[in-house]
Amino acid sequence: EDQVTQSPEALRLQEGESSSLNCSYxxxxxxxxxxxxxxxxxxxxxxxxxxxxxxxKEKERLKATLxxxxxxxxxxxxxxxxxxxxxxxxxxxxxxxxxxTFGSGTQLTVLP
Amino acid sequence: GAGVxxxxxxxxxxxxxxxxxxxxxxxxxxxxxxxxxxxxxxLEFLIYFQGNSAPDxxxxxxxxxSAERTGGSVSTLTIQRTQQEDSAVYLCASSHPGxxxxxxxxxxxxxxx
Numbered sequence: 263e264d265q266v267t268q269s270p271e272a273l274r275l276q277e278g279e280s281s282s283l284n285c286s287y288x289x290x291x292x293x294x295x296x297x298x299x300x301x302x303x304x305x306x307x308x309x310x311x312x313x314x315x316x317x318x319k320e321k322e323r324l325k326a327t328l329x330x331x332x333x334x335x336x337x338x339x340x341x342x343x344x345x346x347x348x349x350x351x352x353x354x355x356x357x358x359x360x361x362x363t364f365g366s367g368t369q370l371t372v373l374p
Numbered sequence: 375g376a377g378v379x380x381x382x383x384x385x386x387x388x389x390x391x392x393x394x395x396x397x398x399x400x401x402x403x404x405x406x407x408x409x410x411x412x413x414x415x416x417l418e419f420l421i422y423f424q425g426n427s428a429p430d431x432x433x434x435x436x437x438x439x440s441a442e443r444t445g446g447s448v449s450t451l452t453i454q455r456t457q458q459e460d461s462a463v464y465l466c467a468s469s470h471p472g473x474x475x476x477x478x479x480x481x482x483x484x485x486x487x
Contacts, residue, residue, distance in 0.1 A: 266416075294474050305378075305465050305478035306417070349417070353474055360469075361407060361419035361433065362476060 264289045268350050268365035275372050278339045283368045285350030286332040295333050296362060297326050298349040306349055309335075340372045376400070378479035380466050386485045387456055395451045395482045399468030406449050407469075407476060408441060412462040420464075423449060456486045
């Protein structure tokens, strides 16, 4: 069974204090790993897709990296507006549905 | 362009009643997904539509749940004889042919009293 585990569950940072969120996964065959941001009361907002170990993607203060067992979302010099829940999800090669299997998320709070 | 839209945004119903939730995917997106997000739980896959193919219903939790997609566009998720454990946010997502990224709507918050 595909499993996605995110850590920590919650993270509080001071503005400008860089850190990383972890997503470890166990799947039969990885098609892609996805990062989403979710603000309270809203649907997940797509951030990145990673397909193979060693791949990196960047967007503003965020950088996502991928290994064969885990992915990291690095946040550099965060701002209060980066506060949100960050979700990691995997899509596997098995089955036809191509549904995403999500982790439980990391709730990030950036204090001014 | 417009994103995925869902209606209603909030629905309060009594236990035992039927409810219908609607999803309008992004124009041109042939794949459509329904997920459920319960308090303190991760997103849980429910059902998948791809073009005119038969839907993948492998995530539906019981036979009280059903969904249809008309004309390859709008989808309706129906929950019959609602139970309190059905209370959750129901999210719809769509994706473009040949791409894996799924784009989500704002969700419908369902509360069963």
